[in-house]
Amino acid sequence: MTRAFVFPGQGSQVVGMGKELSECFSVARDVFEEVNDSLGQNLSRLMFEGPIEELTLTENAQPALMAVSLAVMRVFEKDGGMELPKAAKFVAGHSLGEYSALTAAGALTISEAAKLLKARGLAMQQAVPVGVGAMAALLGLDIGPVEEVVAEAEKASIDGGICVAANDNADGQVVLSGHKAAVEAAIEIAKEKGAKRAMLLPVSAPFHCPLMQPAADAMAEKLGSVTIAPPRVPLVANITASQVSDPDTIRQLLVDQVTGRVRWRESVLYMGEQGVTDLVELGVGKVLTGMVRRINREMTGTAVQTPADIDAFLKSL
Numbered sequence: 001m002t003r004a005f006v007f008p009g010q011g012s013q014v015v016g017m018g019k020e021l022s023e024c025f026s027v028a029r030d031v032f033e034e035v036n037d038s039l040g041q042n043l044s045r046l047m048f049e050g051p052i053e054e055l056t057l058t059e060n061a062q063p064a065l066m067a068v069s070l071a072v073m074r075v076f077e078k079d080g081g082m083e084l085p086k087a088a089k090f091v092a093g094h095s096l097g098e099y100s101a102l103t104a105a106g107a108l109t110i111s112e113a114a115k116l117l118k119a120r121g122l123a124m125q126q127a128v129p130v131g132v133g134a135m136a137a138l139l140g141l142d143i144g145p146v147e148e149v150v151a152e153a154e155k156a157s158i159d160g161g162i163c164v165a166a167n168d169n170a171d172g173q174v175v176l177s178g179h180k181a182a183v184e185a186a187i188e189i190a191k192e193k194g195a196k197r198a199m200l201l202p203v204s205a206p207f208h209c210p211l212m213q214p215a216a217d218a219m220a221e222k223l224g225s226v227t228i229a230p231p232r233v234p235l236v237a238n239i240t241a242s243q244v245s246d247p248d249t250i251r252q253l254l255v256d257q258v259t260g261r262v263r264w265r266e267s268v269l270y271m272g273e274q275g276v277t278d279l280v281e282l283g284v285g286k287v288l289t290g291m292v293r294r295i296n297r298e299m300t301g302t303a304v305q306t307p308a309d310i311d312a313f314l315k316s317l
Helices: 019-024 024-037 044-051 057-077 097-104 110-127 144-155 180-192 210-224 247-259 263-272 287-294 307-316
Strands: 003-007 089-095 135-137 162-172 171-179 197-200 278-282 300-304
Touching: 003 057, 003 097, 003 263, 019 024, 019 044, 019 057, 019 307, 024 044, 024 057, 024 110, 024 162, 044 057, 057 110, 057 278, 057 307, 089 097, 089 180, 089 263, 097 110, 097 247, 110 210, 110 247, 135 180, 144 162, 144 180, 162 180, 162 263, 162 287, 171 180, 171 210, 171 300, 210 247, 263 287, 278 287, 300 307
Parallel strands: 003 089, 003 278, 278 300
Antiparallel strands: 135 171, 135 197, 162 171
C-alpha cells in the first residue's frame, strides 16, 4: 500500500471538533494551545463549544480545521512513532487544507500556519462586499460541460460579470464562483444542459475566482515574510495538480491558489498515476474520503479524526 495524507478544506467545521482528541491526547492539547497562543484567541473553546455561527466565520474556520488536522498528525508522530516519509508518498490539501498539508510536512510551523490562515480568512472575507459574489454547486456535469456553462453565463452577463469553475472536486461535482448574477445565470444554464442539481452554496464570499485578487495580494505580502522549508514529502498542489517541493514555488502557488481553481480531481488522479493506492484524510469530516471512489475506483480512502480512528490507523502501519 502506498499512501498520501490529505487534509480537508472549509465546510467540514462542526461544533465539538477536536474535543475528543484534546481529552485523550496531551500532544493534541498542545497543538490547540499553540494555535490559541499564536492567534491571541481562545479558538479551541470556540471549536469545542461553538456557537456554530462564529466558528463558521472564514477567519475562524480556517485555522480551526488546520488545528484539528495537525493534532491528528502530532499524535501519529509523538505517540505513534510514525515517520511521515515512511508512511506517505505525498501530502495534499483542499484549499486551506494545503496549509495543513505543508505544516504536516514541516514546511510551515503550526504557529505560522495559524496566523497565515487567520489572515487568509479575513482577506478573503473582505475582498468582496457581502451580496456581490456567490458560489454554486453543480452535480451531474463534468468539468468540460461546466466550462461551456460558465462561458455562456459570462457572455450573457450584461455587466461583464465573472463566473468560473472554482473547484473541480470529482467527476460530476464542480463548484462555481463569481458575481452573484452570473453564477445564478450559470445555474439555469447548467439545468438546461442536464445537471442533476445546481444550487447556490451558503458561503459569504466567492472563493477561488478573480474577485479574490485583493486577498491574493494580501497573502503575497504575508507569505513574503514567512520562511517556508522544503517539505519532508512533496506537496501535490491545488493549482498544478502535480508535485512540488521548492519553497519559492510553493510560496507563489499559495498566492495563486486564492484566485485559482482547486484541481482536486486531477490531483487525486495524479497521485494514483504515481502509485498511490490509499488516501488518508486527517482531520474533521470525511469529505475528501467520500470523493475518492468517484475519482479513482482503484484507490481507497481512510478518514482519521477520532482516537479510535488513530488507534486503528497506527495498528495498520
